[in-house]
Amino acid sequence: MGATPLKTPLYDWHVSHSGRMVDFAGWIMPVQFTSIIDEHNAVRAAVGLADISHMGRLRFEGPGAGVFLAELLTRRVADMELGQIRYSLVTNDEGGILDDVLVGQYHNSHGQPFFMVVVNAGNRAKIVDWIADHLPKQRAERPGEEIIWNDVSRLWAMIAIQGPRSVELLQPLVDADLKSMKYYRGAQVGILHPAAKRQGGIISRTGYTGEDGFELSLGAGIAQGVWEVLMELGKPLGVVPAGLGARDTLRLEAGMPLYGHELSEEINPFQAGLGFACHLEGYDFPGRNALLKIKNSPLDKVRIGLEIPAGRRSPRQGCPIIAGGKPVGEVTSGTHSPTLGRPIAMGYVPPEHAQTGTKLQIDIRGRMEDAEVVELPFYGRNKKKK
Amino acid sequence: MPQDLLYSKTHEWVRLSDDKQTAAVGLTAYALELLTDLVHVELPEVGRKLKAEEPFGEIESVKAVSDLYSPVDGEVVEVNQTLADNLEKLADDPYGNGWFIKVKLADQSALTNLLDEAAYIKQCEEEH
Secondary structure, eight states: OOSOOEEOTTHHHHHHTTOEEEEETTEEEEEESSOHHHHHHHHHHSOEEEEOTTSEEEEEESTTHHHHHHTTSSSOOTTOOTTBEEEEEEEOTTSOEEEEEEEEEEEOTTSOEEEEEEEOGGGHHHHHHHHHHHSOHHHHTOTTSOOEEEEOTTTEEEEEEESTTHHHHHGGGBSSOSTTOOTTBEEEEEBOSGGGTTOEEEEESOOSSSSSEEEEEEEGGGHHHHHHHHHHHTGGGTOEEOOHHHHHHHHHHTTOOOBTTTBOTTSOTTTTTOGGGOOOSSSOOTTHHHHHHHHTSOOSOEEEEEEOSSOOOOOOTTOEEEETTEEEEEEEEEEEETTTTEEEEEEEEOGGGOSTTOEEEEEETTEEEEEEEEOSOSOOTTSOOO | OOTTOEEOTTSEEEEEOTTSSEEEEEEOHHHHHHHOSEEEEEOOOTTOEEOTTSEEEEEEESSOEEEEEOSSEEEEEEEOTTSGGGGGGGGGSTTTTTOOEEEEEEESGGGGGSBOHHHHHHHHHHHO
């Protein structure tokens, strides 16, 4: 990014709680507080809090907002119910992935519907420009179809509350019944704490860890107060603050792609295994025609999961994947899986090498390690641990 | 931090035997604190000849892998085989049971490039 990294509203808290701060996507963020493995395990076993205020949040309202988003995103938006959230992609005209996003529809306090689109921190400027290019003033001001949109990323903090005890931790703080909130649903809620000063927030049952959990957007000014209350309330539950390091190992075990690793403008949704997020029969969006062609042609490569059953060295982004002595693909992310206790990775290979159980090798810093194609995710909360 | 050790700029420590013929090599507490979450260490075979500043192994954490550099010239005469299974305890005793290899020195000259405790602490402070 070059410029001075941005600080989230929780920056001071992180620094005063020995957060190890690093530059990430234009922000200065905690990579860990204690140990990545401890933070990871706490999220799997109890509950963890992560500052995700660096995520870009774009708010759309007005009578034309729904149709505009349907013509921007790969996923259907027009039929979304209030409080519903969908995972979607933004693609370029060639069908390459510009970003992966969550789009949710909510009611504001005046009963007016609006959409919130959550984009990756590192893609926020690119997506804001992309939207500006595709939403000329004439369209935004068309009578009866007006669209007002704002980048509210800096006004709102965002806290991920993730883990099997997240309902328990969060319930006393919000006026919605969290137990009955379904996965990929959300709501505008009141925050029941003096620190919130009667301000509300948006809560959704979503996350990037493979655990049950929530993501809470709330005003920047009240974020630290609410965070501190959650830390205090969570003590008997075993709550920990979790940094970006644990966030990465958690999402990797959950088989979730990360932009800049599994996703890029050179990768299309079908290669990435994200065909479910492409609705090609409805509205015309950038990349739709390209994606129709891609969908009806054989893929040159697909995303896979890899495990190293007998080795200890972890594959990392860029490591060549080898079949029959020849490079056939590349690792996009890899780490030591704290839950499985062995190295795992994701990467791309041609479909003939992608079958579950296929034996491949990974060239890790010049030395081969035997690897095996496994089904994604590596870890699922409803899947038995191996 | 022990005063009787020598330190490399790449955070290895060296303890000379009483006869100054053999050097035990490990990684400093400062380096271990930066690494955290160790999951693997690769050490050389006994008999391997090392040149100062040449990688002799690697240490891997959840986040990344780092090379280990030999602070001395010589031949590996002993490798700490218990290390790999006790990585989570390495930071508890980095200067004792946490040694990585012992090297029979071929040449003493590389020792003059190493830092004493005060110089090493100064370097760490500047890095921080």
